[in-house]
Amino acid sequence: MNKKKENRVSDQDKYFGLFNKIADPIFIFEKENCRILDSNAAVTRNYGYTKEEIKNMSLLDLHPQNEVEKVRKAVRIINKDVPFTFTHIKKNGVKIFVEMLSDHIDFEGRCATITIVRDVSDRVKVEKELKRKAIQNSLLYEIGQRLTSELDLGTLLKIVVTSIRDAFDYYGVMLLLMDKDGKKLVMQSISGGYSKVFPRNMPIKVGEGMIGQAALTRQTQISGDVTKNPDYVIKAKEVTKSELSVPLMNGDRIIGVLDFQSDKENAFDQSDVTAAETLSSQIASAIENANLYNQAQIEIEDRQKAEKALRKSKNRLQSAKKETDTILENVEEGLFILDKTYKIGSQFSTALTKIMHTKDLKQKYFLDVLRVHFSEELLENIKDYLDLLLNSEIDEETLSDLNPLSQVEMSFQVDEELLPVEKVLAFKFRRIQAKDEITGLIATVNDVTEQVQLAKKLEVSEEQSKRQMEWFLSILHVEPDMLKEFIDGAHTELNEIENILKRETSAGGDHHVLEKIYRSVHLVKGNASLLDLKFYAKKAHNFEEEIEVLKKKNELYAKDFIPLKMYLDDMRSDIDEINKMIEKISQIHTHFRPKRSLESKMLVRSIENLVKRISKEYKKEVQFVHENFRDENIPYQYRLIVKDILIQMARNSLKHGIEKPEEREKCGKSRSGLIEIATHSNNGTFRFKFRDDGRGLQTAKIKEKLKNSGKWRVEEIEKWDEKKIARTIFESGISTSDSTDIVAGRGVGMNIIYQKVKSYKGKIDIGYEKGKYVEFTVSLPNTGKHTSLTL
Amino acid sequence: MKEKVKLLIVDDSAIIRQAIHKHLKDFDIEVVGTADDGKVALEVFKSSHPDVVTLDITMPEIDGLTVLEEMLKIDSSVKVMVVTALSDKSTGLKAIKLGAKSFLPKPFTPEKLRSSFERLLD
Numbered sequence: 001m002n003k004k005k006e007n008r009v010s011d012q013d014k015y016f017g018l019f020n021k022i023a024d025p026i027f028i029f030e031k032e033n034c035r036i037l038d039s040n041a042a043v044t045r046n047y048g049y050t051k052e053e054i055k056n057m058s059l060l061d062l063h064p065q066n067e068v069e070k071v072r073k074a075v076r077i078i079n080k081d082v083p084f085t086f087t088h089i090k091k092n093g094v095k096i097f098v099e100m101l102s103d104h105i106d107f108e109g110r111c112a113t114i115t116i117v118r119d120v121s122d123r124v125k126v127e128k129e130l131k132r133k134a135i136q137n138s139l140l141y142e143i144g145q146r147l148t149s150e151l152d153l154g155t156l157l158k159i160v161v162t163s164i165r166d167a168f169d170y171y172g173v174m175l176l177l178m179d180k181d182g183k184k185l186v187m188q189s190i191s192g193g194y195s196k197v198f199p200r201n202m203p204i205k206v207g208e209g210m211i212g213q214a215a216l217t218r219q220t221q222i223s224g225d226v227t228k229n230p231d232y233v234i235k236a237k238e239v240t241k242s243e244l245s246v247p248l249m250n251g252d253r254i255i256g257v258l259d260f261q262s263d264k265e266n267a268f269d270q271s272d273v274t275a276a277e278t279l280s281s282q283i284a285s286a287i288e289n290a291n292l293y294n295q296a297q298i299e300i301e302d303r304q305k306a307e308k309a310l311r312k313s314k315n316r317l318q319s320a321k322k323e324t325d326t327i328l329e330n331v332e333e334g335l336f337i338l339d340k341t342y343k344i345g346s347q348f349s350t351a352l353t354k355i356m357h358t359k360d361l362k363q364k365y366f367l368d369v370l371r372v373h374f375s376e377e378l379l380e381n382i383k384d385y386l387d388l389l390l391n392s393e394i395d396e397e398t399l400s401d402l403n404p405l406s407q408v409e410m411s412f413q414v415d416e417e418l419l420p421v422e423k424v425l426a427f428k429f430r431r432i433q434a435k436d437e438i439t440g441l442i443a444t445v446n447d448v449t450e451q452v453q454l455a456k457k458l459e460v461s462e463e464q465s466k467r468q469m470e471w472f473l474s475i476l477h478v479e480p481d482m483l484k485e486f487i488d489g490a491h492t493e494l495n496e497i498e499n500i501l502k503r504e505t506s507a508g509g510d511h512h513v514l515e516k517i518y519r520s521v522h523l524v525k526g527n528a529s530l531l532d533l534k535f536y537a538k539k540a541h542n543f544e545e546e547i548e549v550l551k552k553k554n555e556l557y558a559k560d561f562i563p564l565k566m567y568l569d570d571m572r573s574d575i576d577e578i579n580k581m582i583e584k585i586s587q588i589h590t591h592f593r594p595k596r597s598l599e600s601k602m603l604v605r606s607i608e609n610l611v612k613r614i615s616k617e618y619k620k621e622v623q624f625v626h627e628n629f630r631d632e633n634i635p636y637q638y639r640l641i642v643k644d645i646l647i648q649m650a651r652n653s654l655k656h657g658i659e660k661p662e663e664r665e666k667c668g669k670s671r672s673g674l675i676e677i678a679t680h681s682n683n684g685t686f687r688f689k690f691r692d693d694g695r696g697l698q699t700a701k702i703k704e705k706l707k708n709s710g711k712w713r714v715e716e717i718e719k720w721d722e723k724k725i726a727r728t729i730f731e732s733g734i735s736t737s738d739s740t741d742i743v744a745g746r747g748v749g750m751n752i753i754y755q756k757v758k759s760y761k762g763k764i765d766i767g768y769e770k771g772k773y774v775e776f777t778v779s780l781p782n783t784g785k786h787t788s789l790t791l
Numbered sequence: 792m793k794e795k796v797k798l799l800i801v802d803d804s805a806i807i808r809q810a811i812h813k814h815l816k817d818f819d820i821e822v823v824g825t826a827d828d829g830k831v832a833l834e835v836f837k838s839s840h841p842d843v844v845t846l847d848i849t850m851p852e853i854d855g856l857t858v859l860e861e862m863l864k865i866d867s868s869v870k871v872m873v874v875t876a877l878s879d880k881s882t883g884l885k886a887i888k889l890g891a892k893s894f895l896p897k898p899f900t901p902e903k904l905r906s907s908f909e910r911l912l913d
Contacts (some may be wrong), residue, residue, distance in 0.1 A: 377881070384884040395910055402883045685871050 001205030025117040027059055028107050034059040036074060037107055046119065059115070062088045064095070075113060078102045083122065097124040110266060133271060135167070139221070142167075153290040160283055161191035168275070171240075171263045175283070176204060177248075177256035185215055185257055194261065197238060209233035214245035214257045220273060221245040224266035244266040244277045248284040255284055334445035339431070340364045342478075343384060345440075355425065355447050357412040371408045371578075389429055390438055396431060403429065407448065424452040445652060467535055468577070475581055478531045482602055483582050487575055489640055493520040494572050501561055501568070517564065518547045519752045524571070526647045526749065530610050536574060543567040603631050603639070604677075607646050611675060614654045621661050621672040622654065628678035635686055638780055641756050642688060646677060647779055648749040649690040652717050657694030657774055659730040667771060691775040696768040699725045726766050730754035793892065795821040799841035801858070801877065802831040803850045807897075811845050811874075814901040815908055829853030836862055843896070843911065848875040848882050855871065856885060864889045870911050874899075 011632045019026065025043040031034045040055045049057070058070050059075075064087055074084045080103040088098045102115040142163070159171040172192035176185040187202040204211050210221040213231050223229040232243070240261045248256040258280050260268065268276075316326035325346070326336060336354030337345035344361050353359045361369065366386075367379060374382070381404040388399055400406070404428035411420040426448045433441045475483060497520050504513045546563055550556060604626050615622040634642050658673035665671055673693055680687040699722055706717050706728060717725075729750050757764055762780035767773075803806045808825050821837035826832035836844070838850045848855030851912040861885040862869055872893040880887065883894045889891060893905060893911040 381881050381884055384888060385880075388887055392887065392890060394887060398907065398910060399887070401896050402887065403892055404880050404884075531856065546898050 026470065027115045028105065029059045029114050031075065031111045031113050034593050035550070037112055064089060077212060078104065078113060092554055097121045127709065135650065153287065153294060153503050156286055156290050157189040161189045164279065165191040168437070169375060170260045172261040174259045175256065176259065178215065178254055181438045182758040183213060193263065194238060198235065210243050210245045211257045211259050215254050218247045218249065218254055220247065222268055222273060239263045241265045244268040244272060244276055246280040248280050248287065250284050250288050255287060258283060296462060329454055338366055338441040338443055340390060340440055352445065355445055357414055377634055378404060386429065386441065389431060389441060423447055424449045470535055471578060471579060474533050475578065482531060482606065485640060487579055488532055489527055490524045490575050493524050494568060494575065496520050497568050501565055510556065514547055514551055518544060522749060523644060523752055526644065530606055530647045532609065532613070539574065603643055610647060611650050611654065615650060618654055619660060620654060620658050622658055623674050625674060625676040629688070630679045633679045633681045635782055638686060641760065644756065645753050646690060648753050649776055650675065652750065653694060657692045659694060681782065684782050685779050687779045689775055689777045691773060693773045694773050695725050696770045702728060726768065797820050797821055797823045797841040799823055799826045799835060799839060799844045801844060802847040803827045811904065814904050815911065818908060828856040829855065832858050833861055837865065840866070843870045843872065845872045846873055848873055848886065856889065858888055859886055859891055864899055872907065872911055
């Protein structure tokens with residue numbers, strides 16, 4: 001028993017020796033209440049409690065409160081092969097992670113538990129770290145995946161910050177991008193604690209705070225205690241304790257900053273930096289991708305837009321071209337464009353080719369096209385005009401008055417036509433202005449031939465109405481009765497001409513016929529002139545001239561008389577018109593018709609007017625004496641012939657007889673000449689005389705004319721006495737005047753008178769003295785059949 | 792107040808001179824002189840410094856184109872309105888080439904004169 005006791009003691013000694021030498025803390029505690037029964041030296045060493053202190057403690061005192069239940073449970077189900085892991089608190093309060101391996105023992109008769117404790121704090125820490133790294137890596141991968149597949153920058157940036165925050169459980173994550181100006185960073189997205197604190201688009205200057213420094217230095221900025229960092233700047237009411245700012249680089253270029261903030265000190269370690277930098281480069285390239293994608297997207301959209309616009313404008317151009325073509329095909333005017341060298345553009349209106357009778361105009365020089373039509377001088381003017389339009393500052397309106405082509409006559413040789421086509425064309429030119437520059441001219445040309453012809457017609461008709469007005473006015477000055485006489489006389493003569501033309505010209509005619517017509521026309525002319533109906537006298541004069549032309553022809557054919565018929569019709573229609581007017585006028589005149597006695601003075605007065613007018617015309621001074629001319633003594637049937645004779649004689653006298661004042665003075669005569677008319681009536685004969693105090697009859701001059709007329713042989717003429725020569729003035733074709741005019745000088749007048757007087761069985765006596773006077777005495781038988789006006 | 796436009800009227804016809812004066816009365820002008828031949832025109836031009844000249848081309852003494860050239864030599868800024876027969880476009884073109892600013896064809900209506908003058912002043 002002793003021996004056994006000795007063994008037991010020595011065993012006990014050995015046991016305690018061993019117990020205390022073990023490096024790991026060992027606790028022996030009562031199973032029931034966990035009161036510590038014994039502990040080895042390692043416990044006091046590791047936990048800081050003395051052996052005595054430990055003896056009064058419970059195992060549970062070493063555990064944090066929240067582990068107590070777990071420990072109680074574990075004590076009950078102890079398995080010597082499975083260690084439990086718990087937290088122990090040392091005397092100094094430091095927590096350690098422990099692995100506890102336990103077994104049941106009998107300690108001094110009590111049911112106890114022995115526990116070996118191993119401090120596994122370091123191991124747990126490493127494991128925790130490894131685990132976090134594993135998670136970080138898998139998250140990085142995941143974010144990277146999402147980044148590369150996300151091309152919309154806005155979405156991308158949101159994903160970045162949200163993912164990072166979720167994955168790493170940081171307090172706040174922000175992403176800022178460099179502004180275009182390169183001077184500041186602008187907040188793009190934010191997640192976590194500061195989402196509500198910082199505004200989106202918050203700017204941070206490059207160099208400002210840790211973010212600004214990261215951008216400026218392009219180096220990661222890390223601070224475990226921002227209050228001690230001189231760079232730190234507080235932007236809002238943030239509670240940041242530590243911060244990590246990583247620059248986002250694309251190659252050498254800084255594009256932004258990724259920023260992490262924490263409300264704890266020393267929140268970031270090297271692994272965070274590594275992770276953040278890895279993320280940053282991924283983000284930077286993702287941003288770059290997104291940018292490229294966006295740019296490409298924009299380019300594609302732009303291109304699509306451009307293509308669409310191009311298609312649209314092409315369509316528009318096509319339809320505009322179509323419209324232009326339609327216009328050019330259908331417009332009635334010639335339309336073309338001239339460039340600055342006056343080359344005709346490739347597009348012009350179809351009408352232009354018709355107006356200009358050529359299709360060959362494209363790219364031709366305008367001036368060359370005109371060259372065949374115009375003189376060099378006109379071409380020069382055209383060029384000057386176009387030059388001024390193109391190059392001068394003078395307005396188009398002013399220049400338009402100088403357009404040499406505003407109305408030009410042009411003739412075109414057309415293949416199928418024998419004669420060239422004559423046209424009047426009107427060209428107009430306008431400047432084509434692009435911005436402030438004149439780039440060319442737009443030209444229009446119109447065929448105005450018809451308009452011009454119409455205008456001419458209009459002019460003629462205006463002339464006619466003007467003439468009618470003139471008639472009207474001259475007629476108003478003439479007594480209606482005298483007009484009536486004139487018209488009756490003219491009618492008679494014109495009928496006579498018509499009869500002659502009908503009777504004697506159907507198979508041509510001779511000069512004798514012409515002579516007869518001439519006489520009648522001349523008579524009408526004289527009467528018109530007497531009444532101062534200038535327009536009608538002029539007509540008769542033109543008729544006379546036409547006859548003169550025919551007279552010069554050797555042979556006369558029927559067609560030669562056609563123009564005479566036209567003159568005749570014209571004169572007759574005028575007479576009809578005058579007649580109508582007279583009817584109107586006579587209605588006015590009825591109310592203040594002059595007395596017969598006054599009326600009878602009309603003839604004298606009209607001769608007096610004629611003398612006054614013609615003497616003025618010839619610049620001669622004449623006194624008209626008519627005291628002894630008794631108008632009322634003229635038998636009614638002779639009124640016309642007396643008037644005709646007096647007119648003819650007055651004209652001859654003023655033309656040939658009366659000298660000009662200077663000439664008269666040289667001959668010792670008074671400046672003013674004298675014309676005297678008088679009537680005598682006795683023994684059934686009505687007689688009147690016409691006398692002037694002029695040159696008398698110039699028989700020598702008449703003789704010369706006779707010789708030149710070829711009507712008689714010269715020897716025959718030489719034999720004639722003065723009287724016979726004088727009487728030849730009543731022969732047709734003899735006039736001493738060298739020129740013809742409307743008043744006198746045709747040499748027919750006297751002949752007509754003579755014929756008329758003869759037809760009434762009357763006679764004309766001539767008395768004269770060279771240089772002194774000439775006196776005609778006309779005798780007409782007074783048959784008494786007709787009453788004079790006075791009866 | 793704006794200064795009046797100084798006008799010199801050159802024409803050998805007194806009627807035309809009066810007509811131009813009368814019909815331009817409504818413009819803010821002051822007629823600083825009139826002349827009936829080229830020689831007088833140049834004398835008056837030198838002494839009166841007009842802003843605008845209406846110049847007849849067919850005139851005794853010195854012809855209008857020469858007068859125009861002389862005037863422009865003296866004062867290149869003067870605005871000359873050449874008055875000439877409508878049919879004589881060649882002379883009108885020559886005048887414009889020499890530096891006249893306007894061309895008024897004769898015979899002219901008061902309206903035409905006024906509208907041409909208005910454009911000249913612009």
